[in-house]
Amino acid sequence: METDSTSSNANSTAERDRARSAAWFISGDKLSPSPFARDLFQRYSRIPADNIAAHIIAVREKAWKVYPYPCIGSFRFLDFAIVESPIYETVLERLKNGAKYLDLGCCFAQDLRALVHAGVPSENLFGADLQSDFLELSYELFNDKDSLKSTFYNGDIFDLTSFQLATSGIPNPVPFQKLVGDVDILSARSFLHLFGQEQEFKAACQMVEIMKDKEGSIIMGRQVGSHEPGFHSISLGRREVFRHNPETWKGLWRRVGEATNTKWDVQAHLVDIGAEFRDSIQSAELADIKGRAWLEFVITKL
Ligand SMILES: C[S@@+](CC[C@H](N)C(=O)[O-])C[C@H]1O[C@@H](n2cnc3c(N)ncnc32)[C@H](O)[C@@H]1O
Numbered sequence: 296m297e298t299d300s301t302s303s304n305a306n307s308t309a310e311r312d313r314a315r316s317a318a319w320f321i322s323g324d325k326l327s328p329s330p331f332a333r334d335l336f337q338r339y340s341r342i343p344a345d346n347i348a349a350h351i352i353a354v355r356e357k358a359w360k361v362y363p364y365p366c367i368g369s370f371r372f373l374d375f376a377i378v379e380s381p382i383y384e385t386v387l388e389r390l391k392n393g394a395k396y397l398d399l400g401c402c403f404a405q406d407l408r409a410l411v412h413a414g415v416p417s418e419n420l421f422g423a424d425l426q427s428d429f430l431e432l433s434y435e436l437f438n439d440k441d442s443l444k445s446t447f448y449n450g451d452i453f454d455l456t457s458f459q460l461a462t463s464g465i466p467n468p469v470p471f472q473k474l475v476g477d478v479d480i481l482s483a484r485s486f487l488h489l490f491g492q493e494q495e496f497k498a499a500c501q502m503v504e505i506m507k508d509k510e511g512s513i514i515m516g517r518q519v520g521s522h523e524p525g526f527h528s529i530s531l532g533r534r535e536v537f538r539h540n541p542e543t544w545k546g547l548w549r550r551v552g553e554a555t556n557t558k559w560d561v562q563a564h565l566v567d568i569g570a571e572f573r574d575s576i577q578s579a580e581l582a583d584i585k586g587r588a589w590l591e592f593v594i595t596k597l
Contacts, residue, residue, distance in 0.1 A: 312363055319368035320359065323352035331409075332373045339412045340438040354436045361428040364402070366485055369572070376484060376517050377406035378413075381562075382593050386480055386515070390415040394479035397505065398422040399452065400486035403433040407445060420445040421474060423458060430461045440464075448474075452498045455505070478505050480513045488518040492526075492537045496550060503555040512596040520544070520565055520590025539590055540565060548594060563592040 326348050328336070336347045351373070358367045366372050377383060390396055390410060398407045401422035411417045424430055427449040434440040441464075448471045450458030458471035481502055487495050506512045521527070521538035528535050539547065541563035548561045565588035573584065 313359070316363035316365065316368060319363070319365040321369050323348070323355075326352060326370055328373055331375055331378065335375070335408065335412050336437075339408060340436075342438060351436070354432055357435075358403070358429060358432050361426055361432070366402070371485075371572075372403045372405055375405055375409040377482065377515075378409055380515060380517075380591070380593070382513070382515065386410075386513075387413055387415065389479065390419055393419060395474070395477060395507075396420050396480045396482065397474065397478045398482045398484075399502065399505075400424055400483065400489075401433070401447075402426075402429045403436050404430075404445075404447070405433075405437075406482060406484065408437050408439070408443075411443065411445070417444040421448070421469075421478075422446075423448040423450060423452075423471070425449070425451055427461050452501050453494075455501060475505050477507055478512070479507055479509075480515065481506060482516050483514060483518075484516040485518050486516065488520075488536060488538070491535055495537065496547065496554075499547065499551045500555050503551060503557055506596065508557075508596075510596055514559075514594040515592065517566070517589050517591045520588050521586045522565060522588055523586035538587070539563075541590070544590060544592060558597040560595045560597055561592065562594070563590055565589065566591050 328347060328351065333344070333347060336342045336350070337344055342350050351370070355367060355370065377386070380386065386396070387410070391414065396407070396410065396419060398404050398421070401407065401424050404422040407420050407422055410420060422430065422433070422445060424447075430447045430449060434443070437443075444465055445462070446465060446468045447461045448458040449461040450471065455475055456472070460468055460470065462468060483502060487498055490498055502514060506514065519538060520540060522540060524538060524540040524543040526535050527538050537543070544563045545561045548559050552558050568588055573587065
């Protein structure tokens with residue numbers, strides 16, 4: 296994958312991608328957190344109301360320097376998409392009853408914080424990301440380093456043995472290798488869409504390995520999709536990715552099921568991306584974005 300690899304060229308790659316990604320960077324004065332986000336920053340993070348915007352902008356600056364993902368530049372990390380998931384209430388109930396949740400490619404792990412804010416015990420929640428700096432910045436953004444009991448790991452989905460503990464101060468933290476095969480609900484939000492077609496397939500197979508081998512285990516999320524599925528060249532890393540509609544997404548998961556000897560029920564639908572986001576994609580992406588939409592999915596083990 297040509298992005299934020301740990302190679303010696305990583306810095307210059309990030310620098311070049313930052314230039315290519317510049318159109319995604321929305322200026323701080325356009326920031327307008329939703330009522331949900333405001334409430335969470337005030338009541339969960341205890342940031343005074345008149346300081347919320349400045350606080351978010353300052354942390355966003357640092358994250359953009361780590362790697363220029365569009366969701367960072369465009370403040371989309373302030374969308375707490377899990378609360379809009381069709382299975383949000385089910386997820387809440389299962390997690391409150393002890394199920395384990397992993398936010399894979401979590402970056403700021405905003406959905407994880409939304410779950411804690413909704414009353415889920417933070418001990419049941421785990422986050423993992425390639426970039427340890429994002430995990431540190433997530434504590435800074437949500438001001439919860441001393442209170443959150445969730446465990447974070449730093450590693451690469453293509454090598455499950457690479458994941459290391461990235462959390463301190465938690466009694467008896469679960470090593471990632473023990474979490475493998477024990478996750479009930481995995482969120483892969485804006486994650487698989489980062490990869491080219493074969494890597495996407497490999498990453499999805501790795502996700503299956505992380506899941507508990509039990510009927511009802513769930514892989515959920517939202518990523519960029521399209522009413523006109525096909526290969527798109529994207530600005531970030533100038534690479535080719537496949538943008539799915541529900542049918543091609545189901546095809547991917549049939550292939551993953553065959554390769555991993557598992558069966559999955561795949562529910563997916565396209566959600567309108569909204570005019571404002573469409574405008575920013577239009578100016579930033581190399582591809583023709585006609586048909587672009589969010590692909591919302593719930594994949595349940597049979
Ligand atoms: C586009 S961001 C999405 C972040 C978050 N899930 C969200 O929806 O706001 C993708 C995240 O995946 C992480 N990532 C990229 N490649 C990865 C890999 N090979 N293994 C684990 N995480 C990876 C990145 O560091 C980044 O934080």
